[in-house]
Amino acid sequence: MSEGAPMPDRPHRRAESGQILVVFALSLMIIIGMVGLAMDGGATLAQRRDQQTAADLAALAGANDYLLTNNAAESIDRARSVSAANNFTHGTGGTNVGVTIDTSNGVEVTVAVASGHKNSFLGALGMATWPVTTQATALAGFPDNASGAGPFIFSIGAFENDGTPKYQTLTSFGEGNSAIPTSELDFAWTNYGTGNVNTTDVDNIIKGDLVIDKTVTYGEYIGQDNSGNHNFLYDDVNTYAPNQDFPVAVVDANGNFMGWATFHVVGATGGSTKTIQGYFLASYTSSRLTVSSCSSGACPRYLGSYVLKLTN
Amino acid sequence: MTVPQRARRRDRDGGQGIVEFALGITVFLMLFIGLIDLARAAFLYNGLSDAAQAVARVTSVHPGDPTLGSSPETTTSVTAEGRLVPGLAVTAYDCVDISGASVTGDCKPGSWVKVSVRTSFTPVLPLLSPFGPITFTMSSSAKIQ
Numbered sequence: 079m080s081e082g083a084p085m086p087d088r089p090h091r092r093a094e095s096g097q098i099l100v101v102f103a104l105s106l107m108i109i110i111g112m113v114g115l116a117m118d119g120g121a122t123l124a125q126r127r128d129q130q131t132a133a134d135l136a137a138l139a140g141a142n143d144y145l146l147t148n149n150a151a152e153s154i155d156r157a158r159s160v161s162a163a164n165n166f167t168h169g170t171g172g173t174n175v176g177v178t179i180d181t182s183n184g185v186e187v188t189v190a191v192a193s194g195h196k197n198s199f200l201g202a203l204g205m206a207t208w209p210v211t212t213q214a215t216a217l218a219g220f221p222d223n224a225s226g227a228g229p230f231i232f233s234i235g236a237f238e239n240d241g242t243p244k245y246q247t248l249t250s251f252g253e254g255n256s257a258i259p260t261s262e263l264d265f266a267w268t269n270y271g272t273g274n275v276n277t278t279d280v281d282n283i284i285k286g287d288l289v290i291d292k293t294v295t296y297g298e299y300i301g302q303d304n305s306g307n308h309n310f311l312y313d314d315v316n317t318y319a320p321n322q323d324f325p326v327a328v329v330d331a332n333g334n335f336m337g338w339a340t341f342h343v344v345g346a347t348g349g350s351t352k353t354i355q356g357y358f359l360a361s362y363t364s365s366r367l368t369v370s371s372c373s374s375g376a377c378p379r380y381l382g383s384y385v386l387k388l389t390n
Numbered sequence: 391m392t393v394p395q396r397a398r399r400r401d402r403d404g405g406q407g408i409v410e411f412a413l414g415i416t417v418f419l420m421l422f423i424g425l426i427d428l429a430r431a432a433f434l435y436n437g438l439s440d441a442a443q444a445v446a447r448v449t450s451v452h453p454g455d456p457t458l459g460s461s462p463e464t465t466t467s468v469t470a471e472g473r474l475v476p477g478l479a480v481t482a483y484d485c486v487d488i489s490g491a492s493v494t495g496d497c498k499p500g501s502w503v504k505v506s507v508r509t510s511f512t513p514v515l516p517l518l519s520p521f522g523p524i525t526f527t528m529s530s531s532a533k534i535q
Contacts, residue, residue, distance in 0.1 A: 365499030
């Protein structure tokens, strides 16, 4: 052995360099893990939001499509195409878009989107993907319930056979003093009770002091006796109701409920004229209209307004 | 060089090594723990944003009656998001219009629910400890269905 050779130190140094390697490896794993948590975790949360939006829009599109076509296969295709348009394509890259349809109350379309988030950093630690699942349910249908219903009954004659309102521009509708409208340009007052119209209630509805939340079964008779002078009601419509959109009941020639429409009030004229002026809204979704208990075959008709909203 | 001279030199080298190591490890640990804190804070902030949106969406579909935000679905959502975001607290469910102005009375369909959430972040890095827990706040709005 030469004099300067530091033999006793060699094993110690080799051991130290081994420790450094272990410490470096552990540190690197922790650094990758923490950066991965921030980067991949954040990206996964962002994907979840995007995926929820895709599920929401797909469910709404599917429900709307079923309402228009009454065709389940088309509705499912529509939901999946909308999901694909939002970057979650069924059957691609491990993405599954499940669509189920329930028609027990209106039509409810549930879309479940399942996919995986491809991790950039955490893949190095054995977590290549994280599963991301989202779900949404949308309801569509023709409303059988109205919240804040207007005190007016209109005739089914004011609508085309396909339900489109005939009067979508300013029109005068007169009172015939009968329990139900006798022509397509006639209307009748109602407080959604039975027997004689309670004009105090009608007045409070017009003023907004009474909110009617009413569910009517398709085909149910809803006429009320309208005899009497109602001048003050016209005055109050003119004072309190202009530019308001009211859900209004629509009946057939026998006074049987056909569905809810939405009527935009412009004004009213009392005296001997006794008319309200306004027009119906078409292709309209009003938040005051809902599908309450409308089972298949007993749903009201489309009369310009329909329901389309998320329910879950 | 004699053996005692070599021994003295090794002792000096050893002392220098310890000082270098102490300085190095301090800087390394500061950077290391700082990175961990940064990552935790970033995740918490992203998670809080996600939680606000998720709770707002659920509340918009299930507003709760009579109090906004009192539905079982909202409670379930807050609990679920709380597992991702430690210390998550919903500070307010406000009924607003599309411009953000407050709506009085019942929060009806067509209005918006604005959910405000917060959580606190406590850094591990001793240098940041004087600042105490840092509070993150976030809000998100969704239209009542």
